[in-house]
Amino acid sequence: MSTPPHTVDAFVEAFLRELNVGQGVSLARSSVNDQALALARTVRHHLMARWLEAIATQRRSPVKAVGYLSAEYLLGRQLDNALLATDLLDVVREGLAACGLDLDTLRDAELEPGLGNGGLGRLAACFVDSLATMNVPCIGYGIRYEYGIFRQTFVDGRQVEQPDTWLTLGSPWEFPHPESAQQVDFAGYTETYVDDDGQERCRWVSGWHVVGVPYNYMVPGYRNGRVNTLRLWSARATKEFDLEIFNSGDYADAVRARTFAENITKVLYPEDSTPQGKELRLQQQYFFVACSLADYMFEVLPRDFDMTRLHERIVFQLNDTHPVIAVPEMMRLLVDVRKLSWDDAWAVTQKCFAYTCHTLLPEALEVWPVDLIGRLLPRHLEIIERINAEFLAEVRERFPGDELRVRRMSIISDYPERGVRMAHLATVAATKVNGVAALHSELLRDKVLPDFSEMWPERFTNVTNGVTPRRFLKQANPRLSDLVTEAIGDGWITDLDQLQGLEPLADDAEFRARFRAVKRSNKERLADLLRRRDGYELPVDSMLDVMVKRLHEYKRQSLKLLHVVSVYEQIVSGRVDPASVVPRTVVFGAKAAPGYRMAKETIHAINCVSAVVNDDPAVKGVLSVVFPSNYNVTLAESLIPAADLSEQISLAGKEASGTGNMKLALNGALTIGTDDGANVEIRELVGDDNFFLFGMLEPEVATLAEHYVPSRCYEEDDDLKRAIDLLSSGAFAGGDRTAFEPLVSNLLYEDRFMALADYRSYVDAQSRVDAAYRDPDAWARAAILNVARCGFFSSDRSMRDYIDRIWHTEPAPAGE
Ligand code: B1H
Incomplete structure (x- = not known):
């Protein structure tokens, strides 16, 4: 069996054959699903010969x-990945257009x-x-x-x-x-x-x-x-x-x-x-x-x-x-x-x-x-x-x-x-x-x-985790990929350390401007998606502050929520002039295990806060909170390239590694994070100046655990007290003071993951974030350095480490 030719004509012919013979419909009468299935089958033919060969070789060798x-x-999704691997993207886009079809529509049909x-x-x-x-x-x-x-x-x-x-x-x-x-x-x-x-x-x-x-x-x-x-x-x-x-x-x-x-x-x-x-x-x-x-x-x-x-x-x-x-x-x-x-x-x-x-x-x-x-x-x-x-x-x-x-x-x-x-x-x-x-x-x-x-x-x-640069940079962020490739060639796709070649460009004003334009257009792309998908209006001019991961107490989405409520409280109480605030859009994405009560209470609280904040003219243009439902890989691919700030705020010693932290940094988001999991290595690589560190270190956590009284943090920090009081006041729940009772009691009287203990340090770090974001050019420089210095987090490097330290395997002889 041989691989079909890589031309638009050959593609169109094969695609129509799949539609007619495989799906049993004519182009004129076909549904989007028919077209998507026929497209997938056409593309997979390009991988088939190689696949059979790999299987046969493995049996022999x-x-x-x-x-x-x-x-x-x-x-x-599989289609995008297969198009990337086969280099068929342009051929397919053109071929489909010749049939009066749009690739993006067919892409979206894939679950x-x-x-x-x-x-x-x-x-x-x-x-x-x-x-x-x-x-x-x-x-x-x-x-x-x-x-x-x-x-x-x-x-x-x-x-x-x-x-x-x-x-x-x-x-x-x-x-x-x-x-x-x-x-x-x-x-x-x-x-x-x-x-x-x-x-x-x-x-x-x-x-x-x-x-x-x-x-x-x-x-x-x-x-x-x-x-x-x-x-x-x-x-x-x-x-x-x-x-x-x-x-x-x-x-x-x-x-x-x-x-x-x-x-x-x-x-x-x-x-x-x-x-x-x-x-x-x-x-x-x-x-x-x-x-x-x-x-x-x-x-x-x-x-x-x-x-x-x-x-x-x-x-x-x-x-x-x-x-x-x-x-x-x-x-x-x-x-x-x-x-x-x-x-x-x-x-x-x-x-x-x-x-x-x-x-x-x-x-x-x-x-x-x-x-x-x-x-x-x-x-x-x-x-x-x-x-x-x-x-x-x-x-x-x-x-x-x-x-x-x-x-x-x-x-x-x-x-x-x-x-x-x-x-x-x-x-x-x-x-x-x-x-x-x-x-x-x-x-x-x-x-x-x-x-x-x-x-x-x-x-x-x-073996420190890694992420594939194919899906999470090349495919998810085509604009940044093009910019990077134009600057340093495309070797980074399979050798991510080459991103180091971007370092000098962090000091190049024109490159920084282009980098910022990419970020902005990624935000616009995300705004389009969230408008269609969830009915959100995403303010593309504000800092995009992203916390996406499973909902778990140790990851401390509740700490992020306390920060949001604090900022809101300071504005509506008149203590802070909204004109002095750096505009932010906070994005949450998180699923809770169906039987995990506290995680589900946190989701409810975030949504309630979001509804009130987004509707309050007092913070319009300054603070908004979006929580698109059903965070998954597909949504991640649109969200991550648009992010400015990456929230990695687990209690030190609890997050084994994290991998979202790597994807976000690689796409030019700056991290606000604790000294936990792979954050430690990210910070070492990108440098303290390009990372916002806060919170207790793991040994301090272990010591505090012996005598931790969370309510004391509440009593001793006025901003925290006001935030928690506002949360308990019913202001985000149509006057219902009991709405967040389980969540608030848990924080005040148990707080197993010490959100309150890290609150002060966290909000102070957020002030440093604001200060840094006020200088967009300096921010872009730091973001570029994040991209340039995160080559280590390629899953290719992880695999190399597994091979050297654990498996002792070798690559197969090519094309045998
Ligand atoms: C991670 C899990 C996990 N650690 C049980 N453990 C599961 C445990 O269905 N279950 O029963 C499912 C998943 N998942 C995560 O692994 C860590 O929390 C992350 O820190 C880490 O980055 C990731 C990959 O190593």
Whole structure:
């Protein structure tokens, strides 16, 4: 198969054929959806030949591959990415115009696959993009959720979740392969038996099973001809279920059984950082890793492959603890199925896994009840118990007589109930354990897993996160990309350090003027979108102050809200002359987990404040607050390029890394931020003068935590008191004084993430922001330096670090 020619005529011909033959409609009678599907299919043809080639080469060649195991991939729209990778943008725009069609309209018809919650899922998408661009063989394994992250709507300012029906009109980017389905067992019991050569062995007699059908997605590298694969699994009822329907008197019951099986991949858990002990979630986790390991070990590798050499062909990266059940699953496959000895199997398994931790919040470390694992995966529980027994024997040998340490380190905890600590299991099994930013990796070593890092210091490492410059600069910000390319050439697209070449231009007045014009036109583009999408009037002349991320108390959207209320209060009370205020538009974008009460209260408060502020003539032209609903990758691509100020204000020591912080800085926003996560590295690189630092440092946080009384901050700071009093006064809730009671009480009497303690420092830093923004030219200079100095945050660099420090893989021979 060959790649179609890169001409407008060839495109038009292929597009019309797809429309007529693929969709079965004429151009004249086709709907936008018909056209969008036909367009996608036409574009994907350009990647097809390369894809087949990459798959064939990988089967033939012995190059070690990366198996990225992730419960989430937040991919964003596929069409733009494919146009970029194939360099077809101009051809397609022109070809469609010749057919009387508009590319942007068709683009907007695509619903993004929202198969992730936030940063962790988007990181996985950036990583597979980078690996393809770097020509490194990788299979991304995950789950094809029928409903991805919920669609957020606001009703009376409150979040209401709607199902994300991204598949209803069909997804042209996926390729189902039912012939490669895998069976996945659950429940039942284990028994010993004597096999043919007289050996006593164990086997698992399962209670029920489902099949996993893989759906392949193309992961194109940037104009390098490589296409890797993302393989997402979908659960189906097995033939036995069908037979049951046939035989059963109770048809409805049998159909229910089918639904039960297919429920496994029905919906993404809309949780972020607070996993709940949901059985279905454990089923999802096991389902996808069981499919993935069997797929790689028994389908991708030759049938007779010597499994003692498995680590020469694959390394599985565990994206947080969600796929960690893969560890006992690999042991089961090697010992029970392939009949390796336990010791040989463990030696290989330990070389095949590496583990990335993404959190510092203790409640986000998954612990599965032993009872649940025993019921759902009885053989895996036995395997975990044996791994633990051998591990604890090693601990006792290293630290004789230290039974407290043994209890702290045990994979199985006793309290509050018997549970399997998945982070411990991962750490015991992994060749390497990494955090996602320098500070996070340090805290991970010293505070989260100190006993483990003492025992195995060489096992711990850091890989600072990164973001793909293709999607988040080249594609999302075409105007800035063009300006950069005109100045330094286009090598930055695959070698982001080249942005350093912009440094001298920060001192070039003409370049600064052009940079400012780009920012402004990005704001205009955003204003157009928000007008159509949410009915907001975005003042394009004001500072665009952006806080976009999942809603979580540790991220402290409430602190940002207190700042907004303070500014508003000072103007309406007459203490500050509006003419002296730097005009600002504050943009929030955030989804709250549906069961997260305080997060939802915060959303409600932001919307209520927004409604009053935007309607008050006293602050017109000076302060406005916009909160477009349903923040997702697509919206991020319009918002980030328009931002002036990036809010990264988590309590120090709580945000593992952050990646929005990188995207915003790379697009020329200045950061106001705490000394947390990757902010630390951003500040080091861009320089103190080009970053607004505030707030306690992590050690201060740890000290204050011992005696923190938030209400004292309220009593002692007059501006804070006025802001909180105004919030409680009913002024933003039609006179209802109880409207924000849960939020306000939480801040005054609990404030686990110390928003009030950092308030003074934060508003002072905001005054420095205002002062800096008054000099637009100096601001532009600082913004350009942010762009020039953020090359480090390319996910290509992250991948290089994983390769050097963890995977030890190589790029595939090109075009073999
Ligand atoms: C991150 C998660 C997460 N850390 C549980 N942990 C989830 C945990 O559905 N769940 O149960 C979902 C997500 N997500 C984020 O990962 C960190 O908070 C960010 O700081 C980090 O940048 C990102 C990528 O490393």
